[in-house]
Amino acid sequence: MGLIRLIILALLGWIAYGLYRRYQQHATKRDDSLNAPSQPDQLGSERMVRCQQCQLHFPEREAFMKDGHYYCCQEHRDHV
Ligand SMILES: [Zn+2]
Secondary structure (H helix, E strand, O other), X not given: OHHHHHHHHHHHHHHHHHHHHHHHHHHHXXXXXXXXXXXXXXXXXXXXXXXXXXXXEEEHHHOEEEXXXXXXXXXXXXXX
């Protein structure tokens, strides 16, 4: 009865694999929901400024400054 034992083992392995995959999907989904609320906090602690050229909002630390105005990139800063 070696064949039946083999089939049962294969079935058990397949079920275990299915459960493992389901668990992994749950784990990644849970990670996403955990990461999501932390992002607005990061944005909230960071000052947002607006590009004088294209009105785009972006973090102050990425800003290019000229004459007290913020710009999203060098091109927009030099364009004005
Ligand atoms: Zn811009």
